[in-house]
Amino acid sequence: MTTIDGLPGLGSSTRVMLADEVYAVMQQAILDGTLPPNTRVNAGELARQFDVSPTPVREALARLESDGLVEKHALKGYRTSDLLNREQLREMFELRLLLEPGTAAHAAARRTQEQLDALVTEIDLGRQAVGTDDAYALLSQHDVRLHDLVFRAAGNATALTAYNRTHCHLHTYRLAYTGTYVPDTVEEHAQIVTAIAAGDAAAAESAMRSHIENSATRLLVTLDS
Structure with a gap:
């Protein structure tokens, strides 16, 4: 049953x-x-x-x-459903690399002060969650909110819809679930937000690309183990 x-x-x-x-x-x-x-x-x-x-x-x-x-x-x-396999994981991160670095660049150029304040607050929430008893759940929720905020700051509803339809965050959470979380992710998010705050589109694009590539590497290690 x-x-x-x-x-x-x-x-x-x-x-x-x-x-x-x-x-x-x-x-x-x-x-x-x-x-x-x-x-x-x-x-x-x-x-x-x-x-x-x-x-x-x-x-x-x-x-x-x-x-x-x-x-x-x-x-x-x-x-x-089964967990994503290596090929599905590769395809998912290829899609993210197509969508998110450019989105971060647009966010650096288009974000409002209110949106920037929300991004900075989200980084603070992520850092506060590190080391807590329920850090994995809290930081996974932080991850979803952070990427959603970047998409919204970019002002591209079509890109956000495309991302949401893939349910990337759900499959990532499920594949990586171990009861722990890599705090490096929060600092990678902070680098993205710092670039967006500075209005530096190239730096925001680069920081997002590095973050997604690092995330893919971390998940492949989990998958292979």
Whole structure:
């Protein structure tokens, strides 16, 4: 039977809120390995465990399928998807190298003071999370917010949409999950923000490219081990 330990009380929320909560709990369970790759997920069993009707569980599973975290098989139901392999990882980082260095350069040229303040605040949050008991989760969330802020500062909604549709952050989190986090990432983010703050497009592009290449190297080490 498919179970997720430590389910929160879902209370008497509306159906939409229930679906959101079920989705959030299931997403985290897949990302941190509580539901391992290629695990059968039965909607009826999960509905009983969550003490909800099957509808919010089905809605959550549909969203997880869109994320690439579960796969629906004809006549067999859902299974959690496999981790990215080396070729898929290479393709994902090739896409990031096409999208993000140029985006960082545009952010250096176009960012508003409000957007810059948000980026600086995000670096402070990342540094504060280093060494805490839940550093990996906090810093993974920091990573998602930082890259989102850079895209928004660049003022290119199409590039942001393209990035979000790949769900890069979800697959990276899932592949790298070890309960620890490399603090070097925060300092790489800081270099990007420093360049954006200076309005130095070339430096911002270079810092983002180095960060993505370093991230790819770190993940390949994890994958190979």
